[in-house]
Amino acid sequence: xIVRKYQQPLLGYVSRMVGQREMAxxxxxxxxxxxxxxxxxxxxxxxxxxWLFKIASNxxxxxWRKKKIPSFSLSEPLGRDDDGLTLEVPDDEPSxxxxxxxxxxxxxxxxxxxxxxxxxxxxxxWRHVNELSYEEMAEIKDLPIGTVKxxxxxxxxxxxxxxxETS
Amino acid sequence: xxxxxxxxxxxxxxxxxSPERMNEVKAHLLGCRRCRRAAEERQLIAEAxxxxxxxxxxxxxxxxxxxxxxxxxxxxxxxxIGLVSGSSLLTLIxxxxxxxxxxxxxxxxxxxxxxxxxxxxAAVLTAKLAALISLIGRTLRSLLExxxxxxxxLTSFLHPGVQIFILVLALGILASLFYGLRxxxxxxx
Numbered sequence: 223x224i225v226r227k228y229q230q231p232l233l234g235y236v237s238r239m240v241g242q243r244e245m246a247x248x249x250x251x252x253x254x255x256x257x258x259x260x261x262x263x264x265x266x267x268x269x270x271x272x273w274l275f276k277i278a279s280n281x282x283x284x285x286w287r288k289k290k291i292p293s294f295s296l297s298e299p300l301g302r303d304d305d306g307l308t309l310e311v312p313d314d315e316p317s318x319x320x321x322x323x324x325x326x327x328x329x330x331x332x333x334x335x336x337x338x339x340x341x342x343x344x345x346x347x348w349r350h351v352n353e354l355s356y357e358e359m360a361e362i363k364d365l366p367i368g369t370v371k372x373x374x375x376x377x378x379x380x381x382x383x384x385x386x387e388t389s
Numbered sequence: 390x391x392x393x394x395x396x397x398x399x400x401x402x403x404x405x406x407s408p409e410r411m412n413e414v415k416a417h418l419l420g421c422r423r424c425r426r427a428a429e430e431r432q433l434i435a436e437a438x439x440x441x442x443x444x445x446x447x448x449x450x451x452x453x454x455x456x457x458x459x460x461x462x463x464x465x466x467x468x469x470i471g472l473v474s475g476s477s478l479l480t481l482i483x484x485x486x487x488x489x490x491x492x493x494x495x496x497x498x499x500x501x502x503x504x505x506x507x508x509x510x511a512a513v514l515t516a517k518l519a520a521l522i523s524l525i526g527r528t529l530r531s532l533l534e535x536x537x538x539x540x541x542x543l544t545s546f547l548h549p550g551v552q553i554f555i556l557v558l559a560l561g562i563l564a565s566l567f568y569g570l571r572x573x574x575x576x577x578x
Contacts, residue, residue: 225451230443237444247447254454327437335438350438375399382434 225254228274231352235275238335238347239282249285253278268361275354276362279344286340327385334384338377345370346377393417393424402432 232253237246256277257264264273285291322330335343348354348362356374360367393401393414400406401414418425447453544552 223451225454229446229450233444233446243444246444247450251450251454251457255457258458324437324440327433328441331434331437332441346438350435351441353439372396375395378399378431378434379395381438382431385434 224270228254228271231271232274232278234351235344235347236278236282238351239340239344240285241336249278249281252281256281269358272354272358272361275348275352275358279362282340282344291340330385330388331381334381334388337384338380342373342377342380345374346381349374392421393427398424398428398431402428402435 229250233246233250236249236253237243240246240249253274257274260277264270335346338346345359345363348359349356354362356367356371359374360370363370397406397410397414401411401418404411406414418428547555
């Protein structure tokens with residue numbers, strides 16, 4: 223059954239986008255209802271999961287707009303000259319993640335994710351939690367693969383810096 | 390080879406480089422402690438992010454979805470509701486006609502006769518009510534005219550000073566009556 227197959231990945235994504243569990247459950251239901259209502263528009267050349275995530279993403283963006291939650295367009299620069307992608311490794315200090323146990327590191331990553339701008343958080347979740355390929359993400363967001371990849375790297379670097387701040 | 394860029398580092402960790410480039414990066418990492426530490430750090434974060442515990446989905450989640458799918462909201466279908474209602478009414482009338490054994494003409498003439506009977510009764514009742522209201526109005530008018538005439542006759546006989554005295558006296562009696570009653574009934578306390 224389609225719902226059983228996709229409920230977990232969709233809820234994992236939506237929960238991290240909207241924050242509240244009950245709202246995330248409602249949104250995830252909305253994704254399936256909307257998908258059912260617009261089945262005729264589904265093109266079989268795309269993966270079904272990609273199509274579902276696109277519907278979910280549109281619902282999330284609508285929610286952000288209604289709630290006036292700030293996010294930024296993925297096609298706009300982050301406002302830093304180097305786009306936040308300069309290799310930063312202090313020579314003598316211990317590596318940040320090594321100072322945490324894995325379980326603690328997971329909790330810290332989850333918390334750091336909440337502090338990412340919505341559009342970067344979305345890509346990070348798709349890449350690491352839902353394990354989507356860059357091609358799939360580019361298709362969902364209708365952006366060039368290079369842009370998506372760059373934004374995912376930026377999200378990862380932001381997470382790393384946030385972990386550094388909390389260590 | 391110079392130190393790695395962030396993009397190179399992530400591409401290497403995600404195995405997104407060409408085989409030649411992968412080998413170059415691997416060789417560089419063996420010899421560069423700084424880049425090796427940077428790669429290890431990012432690898433650990435990626436592992437933690439990829440093994441986050443899943444969110445618990447309620448057991449009845451699929452049933453909840455299915456119950457919403459089986460009763461979808463129909464938007465902008467006022468005309469459809471009208472059509473369905475109209476058809477239902479026609480069907481009901483047909484069933485009544487068939488059950489009563491009457492033809493459509495008889496049915497509608499019967500219905501219109503009942504309607505006109507009711508309208509006639511309502512008109513008669515309205516006319517009677519209007520006559521009653523008019524009678525009450527006429528009686529009140531005569532009474533008020535009589536009172537007015539009596540007052541004018543009285544005022545023509547009495548001196549204006551006496552009239553004022555009587556008026557003040559009447560007002561005093563009325564006021565004392567009002568306060569007496571108020572006290573008796575404890576109004577306003």
